[in-house]
Amino acid sequence: MDDFKPKTVQQISQQYRNDLSEWIEESRARPKLIGFLANDDEAAVTYAKFTERSCKKIGIRFDLKRVKREDLEEAIIEANEDRKVDGIMVYYPVFGGGHDQYIQNCVSPFKDVEGLCHTFRFNMYHNIRFIDVQKKSIIPCTPLAILKILYHMNAYDHDLEYGNQLEGKTITVINRSEVVGRPLAALLANDGAKTYSVDLDGILQFHRAPGRMKHRVTGTDLRLEEVLPKSDVIISGVPKRGYRVPSKLIKQGAFVIDFSSEGNFEDDVVDRASVFVGKIGSMTIVMLQRNLMRLYDYRRDAAMRFRFH
């Protein structure tokens, strides 16, 4: 890979956007995505506007609905039942904590573009990749965006078998949230990597035994100083201003991705990393749109089968 010049995230996401445009044109429909905004979070508003612009470009109708948080659950249930709605997303946090997770489970799996309902989460943790013949399970957008970046920047070994192309790689993920860090560690292990999942309460190891589908999780006594220098890939998303991964712990030539909004790496990370990806937002949005199109097709297929039965 000496002369390998990796694509940029912009190039990768543009390719996905082109494919989606074609897909949408072929489907001869205008899929509709609803975004529910039930907080005053400025980052959410910015993200929503960004999503809207991107959707418009490729032929997806994006409808941003502002609702009071007390009315959110009913609004989701209406959208679940509205045949004109193809996908539903919610800008979190709304209530925070367990109530938000309850809300995530109120979104119908047929419209859950974020892949946050229990059915899809469970499939992901158990490496169940399909929900039906030719129908892939839906994976949460941010972890999926990171996988696709690694894939297209050749962190995956394409000579290995599908589902095992990270074998031999050691990866550290700093963040173990339910929405990004834990699913990401699981997905990387599902693809064969030995993954260290780092959080305030310690480091867990996610790994798959050769020939087995499911990964296992084991506790470790390791510290960040021990796992980072061994890691071929380092991914960080600590939502704390001022948190920095020390560059001196990063292996020369490592692949580094930052998905925090604060910036988790020091400026000289570029001297150590072979690839440094500091922003993944454009990939996250295109993965959201791709999930929408999958769900759109699944529903259309189900309707067709029903009609011809």
Place this chain on the structure above:
Amino acid sequence: MDDFKPKTVQQISQQYRNDLSEWIEESRARPKLIGFLANDDEAAVTYAKFTERSCKKIGIRFDLKRVKREDLEEAIIEANEDRKVDGIMVYYPVFGGGHDQYIQNCVSPFKDVEGLCHTFRFNMYHNIRFIDVQKKSIIPCTPLAILKILYHMNAYDHDLEYGNQLEGKTITVINRSEVVGRPLAALLANDGAKTYSVDLDGILQFHRAPGRMKHRVTGTDLRLEEVLPKSDVIISGVPKRGYRVPSKLIKQGAFVIDFSSEGNFEDDVVDRASVFVGKIGSMTIVMLQRNLMRLYDYRRDAAMRFRFH
């Protein structure tokens, strides 16, 4: 109700235990409950021993399994599939936060004696009381225990229609956790009460419009000093040492229940309250056992129908 002498919690739970003993004898089986202990919490161990003793008395086999937290999910899935297991409970917290809620959703609804999976939660918030003909939805044990205490101590008006017997009552619930406080406020509103749900981030009102099934939730600007003196029933479960509800705010003759482990009321609460219930543990356990027997019957009924179809 001048000469009305309310039953004690001990008397009420004993009555339920007697009924359950009969039910179990009639069912001619020995239902099996598994409790998963994946932490070192001393309170959990005590509660488990208490549960075991109580189960033994009425003919329920209780099997306490200690597992490493990393192995909990697989152990639950095995128990879901094990036909000899009738009910599953988990001593929380295990991982804490969203991961625990994920675990709650891994328990099969057919065996979820704690009523914490999304199906049962959703039914509860939407006042859907039955999952099938003569099959009631499962309600979480602690909120259910509190409802039953209110019911049998005559806080419910038995002259009113079923499902509306708290109409006209104002109730304050201090605690809005996903496991007790929020479900409890919803259940009280489902039965007709105007319920104030108090948490650090403010006071919400849960209420049902006359003739409607579903309750609504609205934000308020009210403070505790305003809602307490109006409340016919006050229920508190603040898990913070030293937190005390000021007795002087309690309406003379109010019905007061403490479900905290710390004791949320001052000693002189008994001078204001017509009824003060300081411990509800025995009711919680008997509700757990009652949920187990419901689920046992549902599964047996399904098997019978299958056999005779």
